[in-house]
Amino acid sequence: MHRISLLFLILFSNILLAQTEIGDNFVKDKFLKYFELPRESVFLHTNKTTYIANEEVWLKGYVYNRHNSKPFSQTTTVHVGLYNVDGKKFNDYHFKARDGYFKGSIAVDSMLASGEYYLRTSTNWMKNFKEDDSFVQKITILNEKSIEKAKSVKEYDIQFLPEGGNLVEDAPGVMGVKVTDINGYGVRIVEGSIFDTDNTQVARFYTSIFGLGKFNFNPKAGTTYVAKIEFSDGSVQTTTIQKPSAIGISFSVKNVDDDRFIISLTTNAATKAVIKEQQFYLLIHKDGHANRIPITFPKNKLFVSKVLNKEVLNKGMNILTLFNPDGKPIAERLVFNNSDLLDSQLEVSKLSTEEDSLSIQVKLLDASKGMQNLSVSVLPEKTISNNNQNSIYSALYLKPYIRGFIENPRYYFRDVTEKKEDELDLLLMTQGWSKYDWNDIFKGPPGQFYEFENGIDLEGTIYSKGVTSEDKLLVSFPDGRSRYLDILENRFLIQKNFPIKGEGLDFTLIVKNGKLAKPNIGLNMKLGTIPDEMDTIWKEKIAFENENSSKEIKVPDLIFSDNTINLNEVTVVEDKVKTTVVKNSLIPKYLASRMTEVTERLEFSLPFVTDIIRSRGYNVMEGLQFGSISRVFINSITPSSFSGANMYPVPIIYLNNARLPNFDVLYKMPTNEIESFLIDKTGAGEGARGAGGVIRIYTRRLPRDYNDQYGRDENVFKYILKEGFEPVKKFYTPKYTSYLSNEFENFGTIHWVPELKTDENGIATFKILNTLQNNINFYIEGMGADGSLISAEQNLVID
Known part of the structure; x- marks a missing residue:
């Protein structure tokens, strides 16, 4: 009996570390303290999951307080990282949240290779906890090269x-x-x-x-x-x-x-x-x-x-x-x-047909649900571009509590039947222990080392001579606000700001005698960090196929190159850049006629020099990459026979006739700082080393005259923000080659409404472009101020 008692003690103790403090309230007290800090979950609703190069990923985010089951109003900053299929970060984005919601878009870079990518969404507050509460959405990008579907190996x-x-x-x-x-x-x-x-x-x-x-x-x-x-x-x-x-x-x-x-x-x-x-x-x-x-x-x-x-x-x-x-x-x-969680139902109907649009109504069948904040994606019925296996239900009710991968979690919350309830219970039964480790709970509550980000601080330096702490700095923001800043040892601080990428700040120095002067300003901003790698990745589900079979996902010829915006929206389309003879003594005469002059139009369309290089058919990656100390990496998208098999050569780049040993100087270099450029993909004159082409860049001989360019007073210094929060664009519908083609039915986008608010009767209306589709699908997610959630998919037959 003594041997059995010892075995029992070992068995029932192996889950936890040794404990000396035991009592009726010990477990509950430890548990309550572990969850004193509120936990937040986030869900990212994208308008679809498969994108063609040069499209936009339109998105709406929902931030949820799991402690009180309501929108997490304290969260004002949300970070989204774009990762490749191997979990390596390609880029990061920052969005401003308000009252538990955020919206925006991410441009699908034309140089991203065809394949699968991941959008990882998180906040600074989440770093306080050992459990990973980030949300991951998988997307597919189709570029010039088709995706060859992998063949499955029959291993179980x-x-x-x-x-x-x-x-x-x-x-x-x-x-x-x-x-x-x-x-x-x-x-x-x-x-x-x-x-x-x-x-x-x-x-x-x-x-x-x-x-x-x-x-x-x-x-x-x-x-x-x-x-x-x-x-x-x-x-x-x-x-x-x-x-x-x-x-x-x-x-x-x-x-x-x-x-x-x-x-x-x-x-x-x-x-x-x-x-x-x-x-x-x-x-x-x-x-x-x-x-x-x-x-x-x-x-x-x-x-x-x-x-x-x-x-x-x-x-x-x-x-x-x-x-x-x-x-x-x-x-x-x-x-x-x-109980009472999944009862929200709605119906979508057409109210009227106008010249080029349809008026659509969304109505909650339970009027007591009242005012809801919805996001709506509208796609053709036959679409294959939306394979979203997440919903706001699965993201906020299910995934925060389960360890590991869940296959198609959305399935369990769509058209719920008794059978699906049993299937969900079977999933939970086979998941074992929850995400929370009792070893961690008994060790004590997590520390509050990371705060909610209420904007970011901009740390500035004045490089002008003779500035003292008695002087003042006036900053004017794009929305018309102005603020006086204190100066200490030529430095200043703008606290809790939400700078938008690409916008400008105006600075004027007010010296002690009351006169105005134009300062020379440098800014540094510390946006929340996003991991360079992520572990939460999952490969595509592969069907068993014959060894000789081969399937490819081909890139559709769907969007006009001179992409425009429908429904009275406006888009900026790059002009065909003009070639002129630039009277610059640095440019060899034999090259002058081949140079491309940088116009204001080009500056607006392609704001950074790397955007120009990318638009001319090069792969450009910015930011520190795994295993590299360089911030800018550029190579050809076409392998070269000069460089050996499967090698993608790097171009030779000259800046003002000096060959660059690396390309870091081009990181976030504004287009308005250069005067002209030449991109020769043949690499003429460089011999075998020019397999990746040659790029020549010439900066402006004089600094840009901010006063003439922006019509400002001569005492104003304008600083263009290279980093910051993503601007919120108004949705536009791309100009498709045809709305009646198979390509449009499979991959086209009809409309996207990121913020549709129902009234007190649960009704909301909006207009969509009439693409002459007989059947349209509406994918709807939403959250109310009371924390109630809505997830629905509706089909509408157009008469």
Whole structure:
């Protein structure tokens, strides 16, 4: 008996670090302190998931306070990183949030290679917590090169996952099954069978489309069990099930009806001899809210169950943790309570047809839901460009609590039926322990090392001579506001500002005698950092194909090169740049006729020098890349035979006739600082080393005259912001080659409404371009001021 007691102690202690402080309130107190700081979740709604180069990723973000189930109004800054398929960051973007919402767009760089990318959304506040609460949305970009779909290797991962986490000999319980391919996607099987040592079949099971299944299982001591699984191609795979523990408690949860559920604990004689009638308890918890329920095994009984009213459950996700008499967690199960959460329904209708547009109405069927803030993506019915497997429901109700990858989480919250509720419960049963590690909870609450970002601070330096602390600096913002700034040792600070990338700040120096002077200003801003790499990536789901088959996703010829904006919007289209003879003594005479002059039009369309190079067919990457100390990397998109197989040569770049050893000087260099340029992709005159072409850049011989250019007073210094928050553009519809082509039906965009607010009756209207489509799909996500969520997909037949 002493040996069994020791085994029991070891088994029930291996989940946690050693504890010396035990008491009835110890666990709950630790739990409440761990969740004192509110947790936020974020959801990013993109207008679709597949984009053609030179399109925009139109997006709307929702920030949610999980503690009070309302929009997180304290969050004002949200960071989005763009990562490639290997999890390496390509670029980062910063958005201003208000009242729990943000909106904007990201241009699809024409030099991004065709393939899969990830948008990772996070905040500074999230850094306080060990759990990763960032949201990741996968997108696909189609460029000049087609995507060749990979072929799957028929390798499987088969896992057996006991409900609650414990498989105990001679204790009946439920065993979960998870069958996935090499990329983690579920595989549906024809049949699975469990055989004991005597080759007697003791259980049968099947799996869902996500490779999940379950069966009742009572493992006997000293018996080895083997599973035989048959796949759709006729192949059979055999695997041995893990051995059960000699000591332990099996824990299961089952739904009774709409109002009740039952929890069951089962054990064996060896365990019962140790625990006797000691009290266990169940903690039902979520985001700092908890209910504690005592449970005791009756005398001489190996089984105990409790029927509970669902009123003890929180709305949405619930984590049920079983604690032994010493206050140590020994089993855990996730349960979802969708009571009153998924009832929001709406209908979309056409109100009228006008010359080139349709008037659309969105109406909430439950008027009590009242005022909602929605985002709406409008696409052709036959679209294949929207494969969004996330929704605001799955992002805010499900993913924050689960470890690891969930295949198509949106599925569980669309057109919910009893069958889907059972499938969601099966998913939660096979997920095991929640995202929160009790080791971390018992160590103590997270520290508040990162604050909510309320704008950013701009640190400035005045390079003009003779400036003293008695002088004042006047700054004028684009919205007309002005502010006087103190100067200390030629430095100044603009606090809690939301600078927009590309906008300008005007500075005027007011010296002590009251006169005005034009200062020379430099600014430094510290935007929130975004990781250079991310771990949360998942490959495309690959269908099994014949080895000789090959499928490609081809890039559609869909958008006119002189892309314009419909519905009375305006767009700036780059002029054909003119070639002139520039009277610059630095430019060799034989090159003068080939130079391209930088016009104001070009400056506006392509604000940075790297934008010009990118527009001429080069791959340009800016910012520190993994494994590199350079901030700018430029290479050809076409491999060169001079450089060997699969090599993409780097161009030779001259700045004012001096060859650049690296390209860092071009980082964020404004186009308005250069006078002319020449891009020769043949590399003429450079021999074999010119395989990547040659680029010649000449800066302006005199600094740009800010006064003439902007009509400012001679005492004003204008600083153009190279970095900052993303500007919020008004949505425009690209000019497509045809609205009736298969390409448009598959990849086209009809409309995007980032902020559609319903009135007190739950009604909102908007107009869309009439593209003569007979069927249109509306993808709608939303959140109200009370924290209620909406997610819907509606099809509208146009008469």
